[in-house]
Amino acid sequence: MPDQLKLHAVDPEEAELEALDLPADRDRFILAYYEPFLAALEAGQEEPTRDEYEFGSFGPFQVSIGILAAVARRVRQARLGRxxxxxxxxxxxxxxxxxxxxxxxxxxxxxxxMDKW
Incomplete structure (x- = not known):
């Protein structure tokens, strides 16, 4: 289908010709990893924090997405430059x-x- 994007990634052995070292920063990786979760929380309807988790719900789908509140706070600080x-x-x-x-x-x-199915 033309509206789908697929990616097949393989981590080759270092000695192979196809091997390529990509510069990686663990802090930036963590920010990129958690950004979609924060975006989901912000896009959903905010729910009360419970069991140390922040939640956003998507009522018509009966699904809630959550992230540990302490992690969410720290990642938000990183978004602001820390x-x-x-x-x-x-x-x-x-x-x-x-x-x-x-x-x-x-x-x-x-x-x-979490779902309510």
Whole structure:
């Protein structure tokens, strides 16, 4: 279909001719990773914070998207320019706020998706 975009990425061995080193910044990666979750929260209808998570709901679809409130706050600070230590701060927040035993809809990255189906 012409309206679909597909990407197939392979991490080649370093010795292969196709191997290419891309400059990566862990702080910028974390910002890029969480931006879609913040965008979803902002696009949805705000729900009360519960169990340390911020939620945005999409009523007609009976779906709520959530992110650990402490992570959301830290990523918002990064959006405003406070990028330094973002990766370390988010890793520490996840370690502090998440236990190894989580409900199936709570993910290790501090996000959640809930439905009412």
């Amino acid at each position: 990028m330094n230590r973002l990766y370390q701060d988010v890793a520490e927040l996840l370690d502090t706020h998440l236990s190894e035993v989580r409900p199936t809809n709570r993910f290790a990255d501090g996000t959640t998706v």
